[in-house]
Amino acid sequence: MRTSPGRPALRFGERALTYGQLADTAGALAARIGGAPRVALWATPTLETAVGTVAALLAGVPVVPLNPKTGERELAHILADSAPALVLAAAGDELPAALRAVERIDINATATATAPTGPLPVPAGPEPEPAAPAMIVYTSGTTGPPKGAVLPRRAIAASLDAVADAWEWTGDDVLVHGLPLFHVHGLIIGVLGPLRRGGALRHLGRFSVDGVARELADGGTMLFGVPTMYHRLAESLDGDPALVKALAGARLLVSGSAALPLPDHTRITTATGRRVVERYGMTETLMNTSVRVDDPRPRPGSVGVPLPGVELRLVDEAGAAVAAYDGETIGEIQVRGTNLFSGYLNRPEATAAAFDGDWFRTGDMAVRDADGAVRIVGRKATDLIKSGGYKIGAGEIENALLDHPGVREAAVTGEPDPDLGERVVAWIVPADADPGARPSPEELEAHVARQLSPHKRPREVRFLDALPRNDMGKIMKRALSAGAAGS
Structure with missing residues (x-):
């Protein structure tokens, strides 16, 4: 994150911070929360969430992003499980009753008139170890109560550097997205990714076709989205020449979190000349694979090849490795590497069950093409x-x-x-x-x-x-x- 203090870092609507202003605001908050065993973050799609995340990383304090739409019972479970000492929130945010028993610190994301001239400050005390927990991100809870995946600092750094390699991501890039900020895609890759490269983020607050067209036309070079967003973009192309031009001018379009339907791939590429690159990740593993930006072949339906530092294999129902790269033989994806989580918070049995030796069982089923590219066919369950x-x-x-x-x-x-x-x-x-x-x-x-x-x-x-x-x-x-x- 060492870059010119006057360089744009974050913009949410009309509110923005340069790198120097981010150092000022996040550094001040880091000083207030330093020493806390764990903090929760009310993760609204705002500048405050980005500042709170950076502050927690600076302070070496594990942060638990909270989805503001979480129901009362699920929120109570997450709070009891993670036991945060503090909750960080934007001033004026009304928090649910379950959070009012936790000491609150309001996040100040307002830039001062005089920004510092140096890089982000280094907090007092020893530098956190790479294995130290950086975030605890809760799973969706589709098979039971949500589990807190403990993500170490080294996993976040490894994934951000791996996707930067695959996407040729540099400090000259300006990322546009409107994803929620309580999960891996929106918060870690979408906020920390630009900052690690020394580039800029423009967050839409809420996704809109007009917002995407506006920001890409005004210097945005990359777009992150999920299939529902790209579907809306694809449906709008015929009657919106400005959107066609904006997407055509983007350097990179990335879709994730679910498979992008082939018809949407085709409509976007036909209209704009740009392909949508798909990647594959999950809470426990961060990013596993991606179609590389330097791959000249069209890859609709593929999530690409394993990222640098990620080992991937398919296994059959008996647990034997699938050797066939024939695009037909289905197996469960298992991965290992520095991108993996440390385990589920307070759930040693669930952690042990999630691994086959040192391979993480993703539960996703896939086939591999002759060149090793992965095509996911669905969840095992x-x-x-x-x-x-x-x-x-x-x-x-x-x-x-x-x-x-x-x-x-x-x-x-x-x-x-x-x-x-x-x-x-x-x-x-x-x-x-x-x-x-x-x-x-x-x-x-x-x-x-x-x-x-x-x-x-x-x-x-x-x-x-x-x-x-x-x-x-x-x-x-x-x-x-x-x-x-x-x-």
Whole structure:
């Protein structure tokens, strides 16, 4: 983070800090929280969240980012589990009752008239060890209460440097994004990434197509988003020449957190000449793979190759390594490297169960192409469907369905079947809301059978008005049920 103090660092709407001003504000806060065993951070999409994060890193104090939309029961669990000594929040933020028992410190993100002339200050005391915890980020809790993944300083540094290598990220880059700031993608890669390179971040506060077009047209060079954001951009391209020009002028477009549907890849590349680069990571591992910016081949549907410092393998159900790089043989992704978390806070049993030796079990299922590139086909728990003696990945069926002009959104699940073991069920949001205009189930089943193979076709099609999604735009397949169907 050593760069010119007058250089732009962070901008959230009309509010901005240079590197010198960030040193001033974050350094002052670091002095106030130094020595605390752990602090919580009310992680709104604001300048205060960025300043609070930098301050905690400067002070060597582990920080627990809190999603402001977390429900009362889940928040109470996180607070009891992490036991923060302090909570950091923007002045004026009203905190839930569960947080009012924790001592509060308001974050001052207002720049002073005279900014310091040096780099960010080094806090008093010894430099934190690389293995020291930097953040405790809670998982989404889809299989039980959220678990706190302890992320050491070395893991954050390793991941940021690895993606910088893959994306040729430099201090000249200006990153634009509107992601939430309580998770790896938005906060660690999206805020600390630019600062580690000495570049700039422009956060939209909330994602909007107009905001993306404005900031990219005004010097933004990189865009981070999730598939729902890129879908909205793709749908807006036909009637928005300014958006086309802005995306065409960007150096790098990055999508993550879920697979970007092939039709959106195609629409964006066709209109702008720019491809969207996908990467793969998770809370416990930070970043694992990415399509490299210097890879000349189009890679829709691929999350690229392992990043520097990351070892990756696929294993079969018996735990044996999958040797085939044939684009067909499915295995669970396991990774190891300096990018890994230290363990789950207060959960030694869960930590032990998450590892196969020193390999972390991701629970994600994938195939590898001949050159080692990874294509994820879904989650082991929800997206690997065993039907009629075949192992089927839900992701490839979803992409085939999305290639049909009558489909706006699609999710695929497996349900028990007395004959097949599991049958493939497709959940469809049609492109046209008029029930008379939507494709028939038979048409969609035949479409998949032609695109892939007959045994992968849906055996049942259910139509919905919308798919259930979480804050990051990921489809919550466990929430799908027969009672949720629109018809």
